[in-house]
Amino acid sequence: MEGTGRNSGRLSPMAEPLGQFASLHLELSSTVDRVAAELRRAVFDGELESGTPLREVALAASLGVSRPTVREALTVLVAEGLATREPNRGVAVSTPDPGSVRDICRARLVLEGAGVRRWRDADEQHKDAVRTALVRYTTAVRSGGSYQELNERHLAFHVSLVGLNDSPRLTAMAESLMVELKLALAQVDRLRRNAHDQADSHTALVMLLERGDIDGASEFLRRHLEDAENSIIQALGLV
Amino acid sequence: MEGTGRNSGRLSPMAEPLGQFASLHLELSSTVDRVAAELRRAVFDGELESGTPLREVALAASLGVSRPTVREALTVLVAEGLATREPNRGVAVSTPDPGSVRDICRARLVLEGAGVRRWRDADEQHKDAVRTALVRYTTAVRSGGSYQELNERHLAFHVSLVGLNDSPRLTAMAESLMVELKLALAQVDRLRRNAHDQADSHTALVMLLERGDIDGASEFLRRHLEDAENSIIQALGLV
DNA sequence: AGATGACAGATTGTCGGACAATCTGACAGT
DNA sequence: ACTGTCAGATTGTCCGACAATCTGTCATCT
Incomplete structure (x- = not known):
């Protein structure tokens, strides 16, 4: 159904100059990324002590974003090892032992x-x-x-x-x-x-x-x- | 407060017999986990070829779950390296080069x-x-x-x-x-x-x-x- | 008294629908 | 040949809602 084995879909049909404009680089960041970054910063700065539970609704209200967005950011944190998720009990800042x-x-x-x-x-x-x-x-x-x-x-x-x-x-x-x-x-x-x-x-x-x-x-x-x-x-x- | 990884977060406030019932182990799996497992299986079994786009709505309909659930499962796959996400363009099965x-x-x-x-x-x-x-x-x-x-x-x-x-x-x-x-x-x-x-x-x-x-x-x-x-x-x- | 059971509150897991932003591709205009 | 515009598709994000589960408290029973 899809075009066969094209290696990477570039944006424009143009020949990609690549010599010029090679240094240009736009940093597009999603809301989830920004929330995760903010949480990381707070953890590293000691604003969130180890063991602190990260409640989804509270964070969503504080940061002015929706709960699903917070949820996604939390899974990122968990994947990085900065936080721990216990099923049905939520996410908390990891305690390094x-x-x-x-x-x-x-x-x-x-x-x-x-x-x-x-x-x-x-x-x-x-x-x-x-x-x-x-x-x-x-x-x-x-x-x-x-x-x-x-x-x-x-x-x-x-x-x-x-x-x-x-x-x-x-x-x-x-x-x-x-x-x-x-x-x-x-x-x-x-x-x-x-x-x-x-x-x-x-x-x-x-x-x-x-x-x-x-x-x-x-x-x-x-x-x-x-x-x-x-x-x-x-x-x-x-x- | 924390146990060492494995045996953390027990259910009851009781003294944890641990001698008896030591072999008991309930496999509680979330829907997200099951969706991710199914996608993994499909990839490894060759049902999904490399490069295949994983559309959220289509997967949600096929698997009988909601789109947010599929979305979370996809981020798991991406974190594992089995799939690749391009912003605003969706997730596709990774192509090993x-x-x-x-x-x-x-x-x-x-x-x-x-x-x-x-x-x-x-x-x-x-x-x-x-x-x-x-x-x-x-x-x-x-x-x-x-x-x-x-x-x-x-x-x-x-x-x-x-x-x-x-x-x-x-x-x-x-x-x-x-x-x-x-x-x-x-x-x-x-x-x-x-x-x-x-x-x-x-x-x-x-x-x-x-x-x-x-x-x-x-x-x-x-x-x-x-x-x-x-x-x-x-x-x-x-x- | 001690254990059991029931209940309310809080929180997560999952759902459905909705809308804006963005990408794709085609078509028309200069 | 290049640019501008637009519809369709898809993702990113949001809202509201409900069921399942955990916690802690209180009433009940032996």
Whole structure:
């Protein structure tokens, strides 16, 4: 019934210049996306504590949208792991427990470790992404960026390590893990000091890589993640 | 407040006997889940070819449910990677291209390889899961199981390798990759012969592991996945 | 007293219909 | 040949409604 195997239906019948206008890019966002983004922001900013039930009607009234829209946004949040749905009982902000933090860090080690071990064979493009992410993190640290921004840059660096694998799916998984990790970090908001002294640690990691010491970098990363895991779990215990 | 994942949210305020009734388990499934399952089945069985648009009203009428329910099921499918949503244009069954197959296999190598390298330190429980998965696959091959069943057992074995990492999230990621892979395999349905000769290959892999030759098993897995990748991509080209 | 059963309130799951915004394709106009 | 316009189809979003389920309270029975 449909036209046979056309690879992708473009908008216009024109030949798609692609040379000109290549940089143009319109960001069309649905209402659901905006609601989900707002909820994410509220969770990360600590406005919604862990365990808070997210009532559909209340949210719909507050945000000025309908209940189905809120519902869809909530399923997005649940899929991301930021919230948990119990059948017939509704959705609530997830409570990060030590077990999941351990799990997340273990998964990170697998993804990031694989990236680090591929440093030699990685595209120059992805190596540059790591260097750039490092610079952006360290400058943010030195210029005294906000807690949110430091976290963002910090985790972006780790994601860039996964990017060395040159696999969009692995990178997407890493980003998903970072979202969950940000939730855990939002819980231990008060103990935010450990973000600073990690800049040097990351620089050392990249220097090991540039020197070609893959095994050293790998081991360094392992310890680095282990430390992060322990400090987060310890901080969680104090909440 | 929270249990660990599985046994959360019990019904009654009673003390939870747990000794008795431990095996009881009521499968409460929402309509959305059933619709999503039906769509998945149809995709894997080849009833819905790749690229087929999934119209909301038509599906709602066919399945005898309302449009919002279908909509939610479709977002589930999209989140799983089985379908693709283009804004204002609807949802269609994903078309696996060589690029994503390559990506999936590369990601698999990272996850499964990490599991294999942890064989020594892995829990006996997870090692047994690998052995069981192998047995179930080989017996299915010998007893001439259906194509669907062979695929299922085959991929389950690979997931069990990821299970050696002892990380629920990594396992979930692997399962998600396998779902996408099943979609690609459903496309090359006619060339299903390569499922047979891989049973020996898997047995050899486990034997290497049992012998403690981790490096050998690791390299073996790399080549095994590379072969799979090439044969799937080649088969895709013939469609 | 302790357990059982009934009931109201609240919340979700699902439904049907409705309307605006957008895309597609064809047709007419310059 | 390019542009403007319009009808049809489809999605995105909204509203209102109802049944099913969970929670907590209270009355009832042994």
